[in-house]
Every structure is written in C-alpha cells, then in structure tokens.
Amino acid sequence: MGDRKVVSVHDRIPALREQRKKRANRRVILTISTFFLLIGIVVYFQSPLSHIRSIEVDGVVTGEEGEVTVKSGLTTGESIWAADLNSAESGVEELPYVMSASISRSFPTTLHIDVQERERVAYLEENGSFVPVYANGESMPDQSLDQLPGDAPILYGWEDKSQLDMFLSELEELEDGVANHISEVHPVNRDNDVLRLYMNDGIEVETYINNFAEYMSTYSLVAEELNSSEPGILHMKMSPYFETFANPEEEEENGEEEENTEA
Template identity: 45%
Template sequence: MSEKKKIVSIEDRIPKLKQARKKKANRRLIFYLSIFFVLISIIVYLQSPLSNIHRLEVKGNDFLPKETIIQSSGLTTSDNMWRIDKDEAIKRIEENEEVEKVSISRGFPATVTIKVSELGRVGYLQLDGSYRALLTNGSISEKKWDQPKSDAPILYGFSDDKYLDEMAEELDQLPASITRLISEIHYKPTEDNPYVIQLFMNDGMEVQGTIRTFATNMEAYPSIAAQLDPEVDGILHMGVGTYFEPSEKKEEDKESEEGQ
C-alpha cells in the first residue's frame, strides 16, 4: 500500500508566507533605522564639542619649544578637529626658520599630532653684540641670544658666505657627541690655503684643521686625544696628516728644567 503524500493547501501556506515577509520587512526596517541613527550620531558628533581638539601633540622638535610650534600652527582646543585646514597650519609652522618639514595627523578620539623636522643648529655666530645660530643649510637665524647655547660651538671670523656654508655642511655631518667637544672654531685662512681653521676644544686641546675634510678627520679626535699627554701643551694638526706639535714655550721650559 503506497503512502499518501500530504497536501498543504494554499490557505495553510499564506500565514507562514505573511510571517516570513513580515520578518524580512522588520529586518530591513531595523537595518535602515540603524543607518539613520548612525548618520544622526555622526552629525551630532561633528556639531558638538565632542569633535573639538582635546589634545595637541608635538613630535620631532629639539630646538623649538612645543608651545611655539602650537602657537604658530594657529590650532586650539576650541577648533573642530575635522574642520581644521592642515595645509594652512603647516604653512604657518614652516614660517619658523628652524623648521624644515611639517606633517599634521588626526587621531582618535580627539588628538591632533604635529610632527616637525627641524634644521639643526651647528654653531653660533657673534653678530651685533648678540649670538645667532648657524643652521644646517648655512642660513643664520633671526633669533638672538645674549649667550650661546652649549649644543654647538661658537664660530669666529667667517665673513665669507662660501666658507661659512661649507663649514655648516661639515658640522652637520659630524656626530653630536664630537660636536659637543668643540668650544670654538676660528677661520684662519692663509695665502696658500683658504680652508684653514683653528679649533679650541672643551678639554683644553687646540686643533688645526681644514674645512674640506673637517667631519672625516674629527671623527678620529677622541681616540687621538686619549693618547696624548694632557700636561703637554701644543697643537694637534688634523689636516693632510695628523700629528701633535708641542708648543715652543713648553719645550723651552722643559729643556731649561732638564739643564738645571
């Protein structure tokens, strides 16, 4: 005896079809309402103080104070972080002569970060009774100091821009650990060599060198100075060749003492 197939009438299927369509319509409604409320929330957020800048961060600055950079940018915590004109703020910050490059980024929830790349100070020049910084590109800062900072040597006698630019380039190549050992650099050209310089080191050593090979030669200074007798005065020549020349006065005094 064959099993009879159960026949479902159209009247029985209609309620189930209606229920399925209702569920589908409800899900669609919930989806559109969710999008609507998300858009409303975004609009409310953008119009409210919640979207204002809560924190301004500055990174990469060694010489310019954080406050100076922020003030230059024109950005404040009352600004909407999504409406700020980044290009205009960058342009204003780059007006600082010690700034080479700037970038501005936004971060969640309400942080704006200013990243700067500075032109380093490689020396100080005494001009008109005050000190001004020599920057890595050879330019001289407009800012003045009553006393030079200890982060770079003082330069004397560099009246020719050509040699000053070359000196700045060489100083920029020198490691900061060695730059800090130099107290003064004097430009001492001769008829035969317009590149001669005289250095006075913080350890009391006097060094004579040349602008052209300054950075390369001076990298060896710490190891050479460590081998010299600190009690003997003289000049350490670090030009074409490297040798120590004791001062004549010291040698004469030494010979006089030995003769007694």
C-alpha cells in the same frame, strides 16, 4: 509515498505572511535609521560638535608650542574636518628647527601636531649671546642663550655665510664622538678657509674648511698619541702633525744671551 507528510497551502499562508511582515519591518527600520543617521551627520558637521576645541603639540624642545601652532595656521573653532592638514604640516616645517611635522585628528575635537626637531649643530657668538644654528644653515636669534652652551661648538667671528654653510655641512658629516670634542671654532684668515679649533681636552687644532670632516675624522687616534701638557698646535690636515710652541722661559734666556753677546 505512504510516509510522506503533506502540508496544506492554507497552513503555510500564515507563516509566509509573518516572514513578509518581518522583512517589511526590517526595511522600515533600516530606512528610518539611515534617515536619522544622515540627519545626525548633517547636524554634526553644521554644529560646534565638529569644531576644533584643542590643539596639542608634542616633540617641541627647542621652540615654543605656541609658535608651532601659529605656523600651522590651525585655530580652535574651525571644523576639524575642513582643516587642511597637509598645508598645516608644511607651515610648521618652515620653522628652522623643525625637520618634519605630522598632524592627526583625534575624535571628536582634538588635533595632534607631532614635531621632529633638527639638532643644534653649533652656536654663533654675537655680542655676548649664543645663537643656535641648525644643520640646514638656519639660525634662530630669538632663541639666543646668554650663558655659555655646552652641547655644541661655538663659532666666533663668522661673517661669510657661504663659508659657514660649507662648514656646517662638513660638521654634520663628522662623527658625533669627534664633534662633541670641539669647544670653539675661530676663522684664522679673512677668507675663513683656515680654522682654529679649541678642543674640550685642551688641545688646539688648526685645519681647513675644505675636507674638514675627512681631516678631523682621525682626531681621536692622533690626540691619544699627544702629550696634552706640551704646548703647541695640532695640524689636522692631509698628514697630521704637531707643532710645538717654544718654551717662554727658554725664549727669555735666549733673548738675554743675544743681548749680552751684542754688548
């Protein structure tokens, strides 16, 4: 007890008062800061500071950035926080060549539209122009090409939309290695179920729409066994076989022999 220090109540009162004063000051500062923060938020939302000033589009190769922006329904000048981004994404995804769209806010006044495009799986030949066609069966006449494209097969003489959709579905299942070999596709009959293909390696192929992907899957292996200089048609069906064309000179000679015999 002799070593214990005794502090007078009168000595502690100033320290307690100072602590209470500091706590009171902190509360006042916090209250004032919150007040001005709320005012700032209200001013921000009510002023042009929160309006969209720019809309940036990424990932567009096939289409036009302006077209994507229009389909989104987003415009500069509206509140960046009031914009319905889900609805805007759905609008962009209505474009035939768009597989998916993602829109995000970039503080303070910019919106980013990221687009993932569908692949062009073929081109429809229409009056000398080539209309891109996508895996979902949609086409874009506005993006027609005047020059012969080389990145996908060209479809000639297609009139039956249901058969075209079936073919595109089969084409999408075909491996890229084989699909990239196809240069032209022509329906052979009125029903469009028999197809004549002209391949980039010079081989002429006949096959069906039904089971097209299955029948053409072995094309590369079969083509390796063929003499590309020999004229004929490769039938890619359940059991592939090569039909040789008759030599024109031989046909001429046979024709002359028949005429001499008849004479």
